[in-house]
Amino acid sequence: MTLLAKPWIWAWGAAALTFALTIGLTSGRGAGELAYAALSFGAFAAIVGLGQMLVITLGPGNVDLSIPATMTLAATLALKAMGSMPGTALLGLAIALAVGFGAGLTNYLLILLLRLPPIIATLAASLIYQSLAIWSNRGLRIKPPEALADFATGRFFGVPNVAWVGLGLAVLVWIALERSVWGRWLLATGQNMRAARLAGVPVERVRASTYLAVSVFAGLAGYLLASFSGGAALNMGAEYLLMSIAVVVIGGTSIAGGNSNVPGVWGAALFMFLVISMLNSYGAAAGLKNVLTGAIVIAIVIAASTRKGRK
């Protein structure tokens, strides 16, 4: 019962079920392959999802829509600077993280100084980031340095390296949320910003650090994804806009803010990959695939939220 009360159990349960259904089709063959692919591709969704989760925890109206553009810009500039040359991987990483930091700072300043709603501010800023990415390299795909590409596609103890990064980040975020003062501040701000401010929580510092974190995560995800798939492309971030929000909601984090759930983000990230793989494996047509994905997502969200209601 206590296990069933955990909001993340639904995402993990759904991921396990879709995994079993897909493997059932091949009577067990390819289970390892599928798990490995799910961990690889789930990692990117999990990294951006963790960032989006922090922002959504800030309370109603807080969401970062500039994630795809930040990913694209960070990856484009990092790969251009590395220019496929060996030994530049750390330089590229620094650039990607710096771009993420800059984007986060811009987003937050737009929200703070112009008093724009975060949805508008991040959407408008994302047009600028995307244009910068286009302008800086006109969509040319530059290959990552060989060693970096090997790292991004490689494995360690049978688990993809990118998944290790994603898992490490999840642990960090979990510690920050559950075991640090900052985490308490974030949750308090999300539950009631005014009350938190009156209680002496430095609300603006919390907001600033959250918007910085999500963009830095997006920069990291862009860097890893470009290294993984052989170069940055202008449309590489597109699917991570809805994905980042979906994994947060499916993972059991409250969309109204003030309540986050780290394990759920990973469960949902695996599920989002596995459900498409399952529908593809069963040969569902595109329209049906979208309808089914939507229906399953709604079902999980309802299941996870009614549980919370009964608590």
Added chain:
Amino acid sequence: MKISTMLIGVASLALCAGGALAGSHLANTADKRIALSNNYAGNSWRQAMLQSWEEMGAAAVADGVVAAADAYTTSESQATEQAAQIQNLILQGYDAIVINAASPTALNGAVKEACDAGVVVVSFDGIVTEPCAWRIAVDFKAMGKSEVEYLATRLPDGGNLLEIRGLAGVFVDDEISAGIHEGVAENDQFEIVGSVHGDWAQDVAQKAVAGILPSLPEIVGVVTQGGDGYGAAQAFKAAGRPTPLIVLGNRQDEMQWWADQRDANGYETLSLSIAPGVSTLAFWVAQQVLAGDEVPKDLTVPFLKITQDTLDETLASTPEGSVANVTYSLEDAQQVIAGAK
């Protein structure tokens, strides 16, 4: 060698001059202004398309062929936004508008307004159905079918195919896929055992293929839509499966991969797509219409096919990370027009 190249140069110059002279019974277009209305710029193909237009447009203005050749791109790829853009271009007094449309039907109202205002409208790639406009269309169905026909020549015994489709719900995706399925129906030694949407992007295709591969039997060939072949190859490699025959789509990273594989193990395949420079073909068609030539309303763009023999040459002329391209000339446009008459 020097002299012979020079001679060829002189000969081609003479041919060009001849072509220009042949066109000289037509009206002068030196004071005409042509605009490009483009709905999307967010991938390497569209970037190359815009670059071709800019380079060729600048040359055409410098040579006094036209007075202006400006490019405009909408930011959100919405049909409503592009319709408003076309209305602006009419007000700005352009003589011709070349369109890569967001939708085949949603712009018809704006296109009709342009025609009524005496503006020549030429649509290409993303065409419009409004009868008053010219259409430079791609036979996407034939493109899909020719992929299967190529596979049939290479794999006479047939086998299982994996189909990578484009963006769900887009007309181009339906057409190419229909052509592929038609080809498979005629070559029944093949069977499509899996189909995924790769959204014409390497990373999306890689993800989708990695997800479906564990449930698939042995795959002999992969039919694609362009921009997805490299991602598919990566997914097969990551799964530790033998690389099947993947039909490619003219992207530089795909061709580089092909060349590497060929050098390593004699890999052979075919690559085909539409050259982004088709925007320049549309420019010359618009110019010819403005000059008073009788141009049929429906024209077809030739595919740019890359084979084992032309791989090295094409690879050398394609900028790293871009897509194989051709810039069309006035003569090319005249040929396409003559072919349709």
